[in-house]
Amino acid sequence: MRGSGFSTAGMGIYVGIAQTNRYSSTDASAFYGTKYIKPSDMPGGSFSTKIDVLGAFPGGDCINNTCALYTLAAHGSSDRSQDTKTPISFVGTAPPLTGGGETSAGGATTGPGAAGAAPGTTFTANSNLAVSLSKASGINPSGETVTVSGSGFSGAAPGLYVGLVQDNVFSAADASVWMTSAFIKPEQISGGHWSLPVELIANQGAFDCIKNACSIYTVMAHGSSDRSQDTKTPVSFVGSVAPGTVTAPPVLNAAGGPGIAKTAAVTLSKAKGLKIEGDQITIAGTGFSGAPPGIYVGLIQENKFTTTDAGAWMTTAFITPSGIKNGAWSTTMKVQAVKGDSDCTKNPCSIYTIAAHGSSDRSQDTQTPVSFGDDPNAPNADKAASAALTAADGGSNGDGNASSDDANAASPAIRNLADALTDVTAWILPLLIGGVVGAGIAVAATFALRRRT
Numbered sequence: 001m002r003g004s005g006f007s008t009a010g011m012g013i014y015v016g017i018a019q020t021n022r023y024s025s026t027d028a029s030a031f032y033g034t035k036y037i038k039p040s041d042m043p044g045g046s047f048s049t050k051i052d053v054l055g056a057f058p059g060g061d062c063i064n065n066t067c068a069l070y071t072l073a074a075h076g077s078s079d080r081s082q083d084t085k086t087p088i089s090f091v092g093t094a095p096p097l098t099g100g101g102e103t104s105a106g107g108a109t110t111g112p113g114a115a116g117a118a119p120g121t122t123f124t125a126n127s128n129l130a131v132s133l134s135k136a137s138g139i140n141p142s143g144e145t146v147t148v149s150g151s152g153f154s155g156a157a158p159g160l161y162v163g164l165v166q167d168n169v170f171s172a173a174d175a176s177v178w179m180t181s182a183f184i185k186p187e188q189i190s191g192g193h194w195s196l197p198v199e200l201i202a203n204q205g206a207f208d209c210i211k212n213a214c215s216i217y218t219v220m221a222h223g224s225s226d227r228s229q230d231t232k233t234p235v236s237f238v239g240s241v242a243p244g245t246v247t248a249p250p251v252l253n254a255a256g257g258p259g260i261a262k263t264a265a266v267t268l269s270k271a272k273g274l275k276i277e278g279d280q281i282t283i284a285g286t287g288f289s290g291a292p293p294g295i296y297v298g299l300i301q302e303n304k305f306t307t308t309d310a311g312a313w314m315t316t317a318f319i320t321p322s323g324i325k326n327g328a329w330s331t332t333m334k335v336q337a338v339k340g341d342s343d344c345t346k347n348p349c350s351i352y353t354i355a356a357h358g359s360s361d362r363s364q365d366t367q368t369p370v371s372f373g374d375d376p377n378a379p380n381a382d383k384a385a386s387a388a389l390t391a392a393d394g395g396s397n398g399d400g401n402a403s404s405d406d407a408n409a410a411s412p413a414i415r416n417l418a419d420a421l422t423d424v425t426a427w428i429l430p431l432l433i434g435g436v437v438g439a440g441i442a443v444a445a446t447f448a449l450r451r452r453t
Contacts, residue, residue: 001069004046006082008039011309012074013082014225017053017067019060025072025083028173028358032057034225036074052227054125055090059170062090075308126228128152128192131218137236141202141210146235148198148216153229155189158222160229161357164200165217166207168249172219172230175293175357179204179214183221202237205291206250210240213247223308223358263287263327266297266353266366272384274372276345278336283317283351288364290324293357295364299335300352301342307354307365314339314349318356337372344372348379 001015016034024030033051041047053069055062069086073079134147148162163181171177179201184194198216202209216233220226234243241247269282283297298316306312314336319329335351337344351368355361369383 001051002046002048003042003071003084004044006042006045006047006071007079008042008045010039010073010079010082011077012036012038012042013047013071014074015049015051015069015071016225017051017057017060017062017088018070019062020066020068020085020087022060023068023070023085025080028171030059031070032059033227036225052125053088057125062088075306125230126152129218129229129231131216131231131233133216133233133235136233139200139202139235139237141237141239143199143201145197145199147195149195150189150193150218150231152192153189153194153218155186155192156226157186158220158224159186160184160189160194160218161221162196162198162216162218164198164209164214164235166209166249167213167215167232167234168247169207170215170217170232172217172227173223173358175359176291176355176361177207178217178292179207179209181292181357200235200237202240208250209235209237211247213241213243213245215243221357222310264289264353264364264366266351266368268351268368268370271368271370272381273374274335274337274370276337276372278334279372280332280334282330282332284328284330285319285324285353285366286328288324288327288329288353289361290321290327292321293355293359294318294320294324295329295353296356297331297351297353298333299344299349299370301344302348302350302367304342305350305352305367308358312342313352314342314344335370344370344379346379348383350380 003013003015006013014031014034014036016031018030018032022030028034032054035049035051037047037049051069060067067088067090069088071082071084073082129150129152131148131150133149135144136146139146150160150162153160161175161178161181161183164179165177166179169177175181180198182196182198184196188194202214207214214235214237216235218229218231220229236243264285264287266283266285268284270279274281285295285297288295296313296316296318298313300313304312310316315333317331317333319331323329337349342349349370349372351370353364353366355364369380371378371381371384375381
């Protein structure tokens with residue numbers, strides 16, 4: 001695929017295949033074979049790349065529907081000047097997505113097949129990949145642990161996600177639709193092989209594997225556009241519909257489920273006057289969902305904030321779902337004013353939280369302004385002081401008692417209050433000290449005179 005006349009001034013472009021009646025510039029799940037072309041890879045506005053094209057993939061069927069190769073400005077940009085559409089067509093019938101051999105009895109099968117094949121049949125565009133399950137059908141709807149194993153995987157960074165997803169909502173980029181998710185690090189993939197236990201439950205939130213077809217999926221982790229590690233292995237539960245059954249997807253809100261309210265809040269041990277060369281702060285949160293995939297928290301220059309480009313974050317920490325207890329969590333982080341081309345001494349910066357791994361769930365988004373240095377006119381100095389004054393005075397671990405993390409969050413709020421008061425009353429401190437000393441001298445003199453009399 002070659003292109004010319006593209007702009008190199010923005011964030012770059014995405015290229016990929018999509019079914020035309022499902023195309024969306026904001027829905028990554030509609031695409032297949034997506035590649036990211038950086039501005040530096042487009043000298044003079046021209047690029048050339050190779051992408052995999054496939055007649056049928058989780059987000060589309062190009063045998064029975066019109067498909068095209070699309071380009072669009074990357075990272076959710078609203079710039080439509082980089083949009084192009086080049087129709088393509090395929091011949092034949094919907095193809096089996098892999099070929100391969102069968103596993104031992106009792107396990108799943110990796111081999112040819114189309115939608116509706118027996119549970120355990122793995123679909124993938126990469127013929128080197130194989131996935132097997134210790135049990136692929138008749139799974140207990142209330143929950144059953146199944147061993148998922150893979151072979152032929154690259155083992156390349158950033159690793160893999162493996163999990164259960166309802167087929168009609170699958171997205172490689174939206175973690176909020178994954179019912180279960182496990183992260184396999186590159187070092188856990190030996191010779192292309194990996195294996196891990198996964199607990200499968202038929203009903204979770206808005207998702208129901210009894211009424212809808214579900215599968216075990218693998219994708220490259222952390223929002224990677226590399227589709228070479230994608231696999232789909234159908235499973236079925238006792239009483240569930242047959243694999244490949246087409247049903248209407250549930251109506252979801254931005255949080256991946258119905259009626260989820262945004263209650264998340266963050267407090268900082270120090271928000272104003274942070275040391276420019278680096279300062280260690282405690283960040284504490286309450287009201288978070290604790291649902292997979294967890295959250296990211298970090299420092300960002302505000303005019304560079306993005307939920308999809310990790311390169312814009314100056315610091316970042318990953319809070320796993322297990323690290324969020326009754327909606328509360330706490331972490332320590334070193335923040336410094338300047339990193340790369342981000343500069344918090346010249347531009348407003350904030351501590352942000354977002355749902356992790358490219359999730360579209362915006363209910364976990366928070367922004368807490370911070371400022372660096374002693375200059376009262378430093379960027380965000382006024383907002384940071386306000387954040388300190390309005391910080392919550394401690395939290396609860398769910399039973400009415402403050403946890404140790406919550407206690408740590410409360411005392412910093414007091415320190416923030418002291419910082420704010422210092423800004424207002426520093427001029428009066430010498431008078432106060434002088435008054436105290438003078439009063440002491442007067443009392444001492446009076447006491448001495450009384451003793452003489």
